[in-house]
Amino acid sequence: MGLYIFQNISMLSAIKKEIRTNNFFKRAAKPGSVLQLAFFRILIGCQIFYSSQSQLFYLLQTVKGTKKPTIIPDAIDLIISEMSVHYLKTIVNFLSVFLIFGLFTRIILPILTIAYILLFSFWYSKFDAPIPWLYIWFPLIVLCFSKCSDALSLDRLLNRTTPINKTSAEYRWPMEMVVVWLVYIYFASGIAKLVPFQKGIIWFNGATSQNIMYNRFLDSVLFFIFKKPLFNYTAHATVFSALSLSAVIIELLTIVLLLTDKLNMVIFFLLVSMHLFLYLVGVPGFMQLSLILGISLLSPNKFNK
Numbered sequence: 001m002g003l004y005i006f007q008n009i010s011m012l013s014a015i016k017k018e019i020r021t022n023n024f025f026k027r028a029a030k031p032g033s034v035l036q037l038a039f040f041r042i043l044i045g046c047q048i049f050y051s052s053q054s055q056l057f058y059l060l061q062t063v064k065g066t067k068k069p070t071i072i073p074d075a076i077d078l079i080i081s082e083m084s085v086h087y088l089k090t091i092v093n094f095l096s097v098f099l100i101f102g103l104f105t106r107i108i109l110p111i112l113t114i115a116y117i118l119l120f121s122f123w124y125s126k127f128d129a130p131i132p133w134l135y136i137w138f139p140l141i142v143l144c145f146s147k148c149s150d151a152l153s154l155d156r157l158l159n160r161t162t163p164i165n166k167t168s169a170e171y172r173w174p175m176e177m178v179v180v181w182l183v184y185i186y187f188a189s190g191i192a193k194l195v196p197f198q199k200g201i202i203w204f205n206g207a208t209s210q211n212i213m214y215n216r217f218l219d220s221v222l223f224f225i226f227k228k229p230l231f232n233y234t235a236h237a238t239v240f241s242a243l244s245l246s247a248v249i250i251e252l253l254t255i256v257l258l259l260t261d262k263l264n265m266v267i268f269f270l271l272v273s274m275h276l277f278l279y280l281v282g283v284p285g286f287m288q289l290s291l292i293l294g295i296s297l298l299s300p301n302k303f304n305k
Contacts, residue, residue, distance in 0.1 A: 018259075018260050018262065019259045019260060022259075022260045022261060022262070023258065023259055023260070024176055024179065024180065024257075024258045024259075027172065027176050027261060028169065028172060028173040028176040028177075029169050029172075029173075030169060030172055031166060031167045031168060031169060031171075031172060031300065032168075032169060032170070032171030032172025032173070032174075032175060032300045033171055033172075033300035033301075033302075033303035033304050034147075034150050034151040034164050034166070034171045035151050035152065035303040035304070036171065036175060036295065036298065036300050036303040037146060037147070037148050037150075037151075037171045037174055037175060038102070038148060038149070038150065038151040038152040038153065039152065039295060039303070040139075040148070040174075040175065040178070040292070040295045040296065041099060041100075041102065041105075041143060041148040041149070041152075041153075042099075042100055042102075042152060043292045043295065044099070044136060044139060044140065044143065044292065045096045045097070045099035045100035046096075046100060047132060047136065047288065047289065047292055048092060048096040048099070048112070048116060048132075048136065048140075049093060049096040049097065049100070051120075051131075051132045051136075052089055052092040052093050052096065052116075052119065053093070056123070056127070057085050057089060057119070057122075057123065058085070060081075060122070060123060060126040060127060061081050061085060063126070064126075072117075072118065072121040072122075072125070076118070077121065077122050077125050080118060080119070080122040081122060081126075084118075085119070085122065088115050088118055088119040088122075089119065091111070091112075091115045092112065092115050092116050092119055095108045095111060095112040095115065096112065098112075099112060101153065101154050102148075102149040102152060102153020102154050102155050102156065103153070103154040103155060104155070104160075105148065105149035105153065105155050106149070106155075109140070109143055109144045110144050112140065113137070113140040113141055113143075113144055116133075116136070116137065116140060117133075117137050117140075120132065120133030120136075120137070121133065131285075132285075132289060134185065135185065135289040135292075135293060136289075138177075138181045139177075139178050139181060139293070142174050142177045142178065142181075143174065145174075146170070146171075146173075146174040147161070147162065147170055147171065148174065149161055150162070150164050150171075151164070166304070171300070172300060175295075175296040175300070176296070178293055178295075178296035179257055179258070179296045179297065180258065181293065182254065182257070182293045182294070182296065182297075183254045183255060183257050183258055185293075186250075186251040186254040186271065187251060187252060187254050187255050189251050190247075190248050190250075190251030190252040190254075191252075193244075193247075193248050193251075194248065203244050203248070204241055204244055204245060204248075205237070205241060205244075206237050206238075206239070206240025206241035206242075206243065206244050207240070208244065209240040209241075209243045209244045209247075210233065210237070210240040212278075212281060212282070212283065213233050213240075213281045213282075214233045214234065216281060216282025216283065217229060217233065217281075217282065219282045220280060220281050220282035221279065221280045221281075221282075222280050222281060222282075246274075247274060250267075250270045250271060250274050253267055253270070254267060254271070257297070261297075261299075264297040264298075264299075265297070267297070268294045268297045271290050271294065272287065272290060272291065272294065275287035275290050
């Protein structure tokens, strides 16, 4: 009995030490990787270019949509809807290419960030769903204050950047801020499934997961592969309850990322697995966003080597 208590005390002490020495604030002050930050910049630019090509912008100009309130005043959303969508799309497309190649990065990033937020805020106001706008707007703001063009960029080739200091935290803190944003997105999503209490009961009975798999079956990858359901989607409530429970556990588990990076790869694998499953059952568009933000979970040493 005494040995059991001693082992538990030792374990608790080790956990407390890990949290004290390897939490988000401590990691943000450590050296980072200029290549990791640059690679993240390129992926964000590619995603913005891809997302802004959508023809849905033009459809949303002619349909009523959900009228979801945003931080942008309704009057501005109305102006964007009637006059500015095409121009904002053009600006976002053009500047995202500059971001990918890292040219005039310090100048174009604030302009791109504002244009992107305005364009996708209009989208979100008409289409109430966690679109790329949610994943990207905060990382874009972070990049505005970072030295993301110090590598893999035309700015570097043209000597428009400062010398690289590999022992500095200036390449680490932006990635840690992206970790914070990733945690916010998924942890908040997990809480939203549980609160209020009645909503949590509905979620855990599996009805939402069942509706997704049932209604999206004909549009799913699984349909094109197998031409039939994996099982009877109108029954097996236990399976759907288990899927719903797993999603909440994975989302809530992301809070650990702020306390330690020892489980980064485990949580990253769980998130990607969840989105891969959703992609297969007909919910595309989120896995690549999770992968992009997940770059922040990789150790800077892997890039430095």
